[in-house]
Amino acid sequence: MSERVIRLLLADDHPVVRAGLRAVLEGEPDFAIVAEAATAERAVELAAAGGVDVVLMDLQFGPGSAMNGAQATAAITARAGGPRVLVVTTYDTDADTLPALEAGATGYLLKDAPPEELAQAVRAAAAGRSALAPSVADRLLERMRAPAAALSARETEVLGLVADGLTNQQISQQLHLSQATVKSHLVHIYTKLGVDSRTTAVREARGRGLIR
Amino acid sequence: MSERVIRLLLADDHPVVRAGLRAVLEGEPDFAIVAEAATAERAVELAAAGGVDVVLMDLQFGPGSAMNGAQATAAITARAGGPRVLVVTTYDTDADTLPALEAGATGYLLKDAPPEELAQAVRAAAAGRSALAPSVADRLLERMRAPAAALSARETEVLGLVADGLTNQQISQQLHLSQATVKSHLVHIYTKLGVDSRTTAVREARGRGLIR
C-alpha cells in the first residue's frame, strides 16, 4: 500500500486555495495531484470517474453551486470503492463538522493547519484511517459524553426562525401554525436545552451546533 | 516605476493560503515576495521595517491575534511612505469592506478571484491606483447613491446588542444605562432606518452592513 502513489483531487472554489494546497502537497514524493474541481458538482463527477484515492474537499462553494461540500461528500462516499474524502475547511463549528462527518468524511482538517499535518492526514485518509483536527476531535468526544439532546425536525425549524430574529407571530405565519403551537414547540425546546428563554436557547443551540 | 520589481508582503494566518498566493504570484516576473506574516502584528512590524511595496492583507486572523486585518491596515497606512495595502479576503459584506477601506486599504479583492485579476490588482496597488472586486465596487457606488443613514456609535452599539437577542433591560445593564435611554436610542434607530420594530431594524442593518 505504501509503495503506491496517493492520487489526490482538490475540490475548492478558490483558485488561491487550490494553488496553495497544490504547492504544499506536491512537494511530497508519494502524492500526485491528478485533478482539481472548482465546484462541488464537478468534484463528484471527477471522483466518480475513478483514478482518485483521496479527495480534499472544501465545505463552502460560493453562491455559484447548489451543492455544498457535505452533500458532495455524501454523494462520493455513497458508492462503494470510491475515494476517501478529507474535509479541509476554514470553519470549525459543530454545524459544519457534524454534517460532514455524517456524510462519510474520513477526516476533518482546518485550513490553518500546518502543511506537515495536512500531509499526515492525507496519508491517514488514504490508508482508511481517520484524521481529525484536535479541536474537532475534542468536540466529538465531548458530544459522546453528553446525551446530545436532539431536537425534532419541527423544533429545529422553529428554533432556526427564532435565531433569525422572528417573533412567534411571524414564525406562525411562515409555518402556517398558530402562535400557540409555536409557543408549545418553544417550551419543549427550552426543556430539552435546559434554558428558559428564546435568546438563551439560540445561544445554547448555536453552541451545540444544532443550528447555524 | 514599471521597470522596478514590486516587493510583496503576504499577511495571512493560513499557511495554505500564503502558499497559494505565493504560487500564484511568484510566477509573475515583476513580483518578488519578500516576506510573510502569520499574524496582523507581525505584518505591521514587517511593513514598518520597509522594503515592501504592497501588502496582501487578510482580514481575519484567528483567535491567536488581538489585532484584525483592518486594524493592521490602519497601522500600516498611518505612516507616510509606507507600503500600499491590498485586502484579500473571503468575506464580502459591508461590515468587512467598509472598515478596511476606511482604514486606508488601496484595494479589496476576494479570495475566489482568478489569479490574473490578482496580479492586475497588485500592479494597480503598487502604482497607487485602487483595485476593487466588482461586487465591492458595486456596493460602494450603491452606497453613494443612497443617503447612507449613518447610525451614531452609541446607536450602533445598542443595535448590535439587540441583534444578539438581548432585551432592553439587559442592554441597559450591559451599557450602564437606563431603559429609557435604550428606548430612546431605539426610536432614533427606527426613524433612521425607516422601520418600526427591533427585528426589522436588525434585518435592515444587517442588509446595509451596519452590523455583522
Next chain:
DNA sequence: GCGGAGTTCAACCTTTTGATTGATGCCGGG
C-alpha cells in the same frame, strides 16, 4: 392496544416593547 413522543391548539397572565411627551447637558459649526 397501551404509552410515549411529536404536533397541534386555547386560555391566561406577565413581561417587554414601542409610542409619546418632555427635559437636561454637551459639543461643534455657522
Next chain:
DNA sequence: CCCGGCATCAATCAAAAGGTTGAACTCCGC
C-alpha cells in the same frame, strides 16, 4: 453665541410578544 445633533433620563400607556398550563390528536413501537 445660538442652534442642532447626540446622549442621557423620566413617566405613562396600550399593544404585542413571551411564557405557563393543560389538552386534544396522530403515529409508532412494544
